[in-house]
Amino acid sequence: MPPPLKSWKNSFTALENMYEKHFKGAPNPPAVSPTTAALLSVFFTVVYVLPFYLSSATRPSPQLTRDAPSSIRARIRAVTSSSIFSVALTIFVLHQSAHLSAADILRLLGLWPVSPVDSAKTILLVAILFAGPLFEQGIVDGQLKDWVRGRDVIQTLGTWTGYRNYVVGPVSEELIWRAMIIPLHILAGFSAKSIIFLTPLYFGIAHVHHLYEFRLTHPRTPLLLAVLRSLFQFTYTSLFGFFAAFVFMRTGNVYSVILAHTFCNWMGLPRFYGRVGVQPGEPIGPPGKGDEQPGSGHVHGPAWTLAYYVLLVAGAAGFYWQLFPLTESSHALPGAPNMG
Template sequence: MSILVFFTVVYVLPFYLSSATRPSPQLTRDAPSSIRARVRAVTSSSIVSVALTVLVLYRTGDLSAADILRLLGVWPVSPVDSAKTILLVAILFAGPLFENGIVDGAWKDWVRGRDVYQTLSSWIGYRNYVVGPVSEEIIWRALIIPLHVLAGLSAKKIIFLTPLYFGIAHVHHLYEFRLTHPKTPLLLAVLRSLFQFTYTSLFGFFAAFVFIRTGNAYSVILAHSFCNWMGLPRFYGRVGVQAGEPIGPPGKSDGQPDDEHVHGPAWTLAYYVLLVAGAVGFYWQLFPLTESSHALPGAPKR
């Protein structure tokens, strides 16, 4: 247990030890200089954590190099397992993919790869879709889960316990948010932090499940990047506009004609049908699309 707390502390603490990474009213976590410094800190923390885990697995578990690589989920590499995991996540996000790709017309940029280039060429995109997913999945899945396996915990306990460390590691965002948004009421800031803890933990349950079922760290890294890219789906409002607008045909405003680019209610209905269908499809395909011959010991069965 102490080593798991150490991983969480060594990942977060460096953010507050240097003026280059420490948030302040004048330096937000999205500042390029802060992101660059945090990337260096996270890289160092990850290297230390990997080295410590390998040492523990080797000495305590008396494992061979091949066994350690398998427990860490880095070998053997299975592109098929990764593709099935991404398909599973895409099914869950069928509604948002429909809105972003079809309704908003982003599918052309997806085909050309323009969206990927523009996103990853920014420091925020590089952090959100590369450094964040890679480092977090290494720490909270590829390192922490094998240690629990070595300790003899059941897969069920690992799936529902380890993501809590992942969620706790994001609680420090409350402090950062309070620094950069001092006028926001404390209660709202706390509720925001609790909401973030909830959805990061929910993703952690899924990622832990996938990691154990596939023994593939690459799958959970790609799923993490995909989910960061999609964000939270809308649960209300009509498609084609900001969430919160009422469902139904657009009306006139300030004497202006209706916006010809705003889609009618049929598009919104299609979105919510796909949202529900995606959730149902995700449930039914959760086990079939995570079936793998590389599963870790004790992987849950349907």
């Protein structure tokens, strides 16, 4: 039988080891549970989309398309209200669950500090990716002078469709699916990889309802084609969401992703086939001399098309190489991905 003193020491050591293993070394529970983060993300998505179908002023029909000015105005009012409600609820949850100060909440939401440098680098990164389309629209189609003068911007934002596509849509969507949803997942303990590849799915799902609207306004289109169109839209909105989530975490700046969203909406999808200077469905005709100015009724020669596709590939490669350098920021959110 061991001496009492030695037995007491052994018991104390065992108790100390148990404390070290089960208590001292145990990670703190997340400020927000993963279930709460997921449920709130679904809730924000529903609250954003559902009002479109609750009122005759916003509900699409064969007689009222989503691009009708009256419908756009009503939807803007609905989106503004739902966004304000979602922001207020998120701030309440962050304050109550994580006990964050006002300054910490603003930083986690990407609202402060404002970094014009980070925003400029993000736009440069997206411009590199769209080097080919920028060449086609600015040089081949001759829009560069209008861009410099700002004429195109004024004309576009002067319409309800332009205001929706380039202002209200990017601002409200990035506030909800980046500034609101990502901080909740950070506080819930999700990894950076999970946040980047999971949260954009909510963003993609929020666009699936366009299938219903498309079927209403295009009843003669075969269902299979409409479904494929919707799946394609879900794919590219999710792909953009992956990029936006990455940039938001790397820069801690919601303004960067809003501007990137606006830029991508403005550019649209790049051309992946065909000759530049020709609209889809427009007869190409013989090349001829082929180097007349845009709008002259002739297409450009093959050199212009070759230049476009070279820039398209070079832009994709440049985007890959500059993805981390141009999103480097001292304002990165906790757990942001890095090159290591």
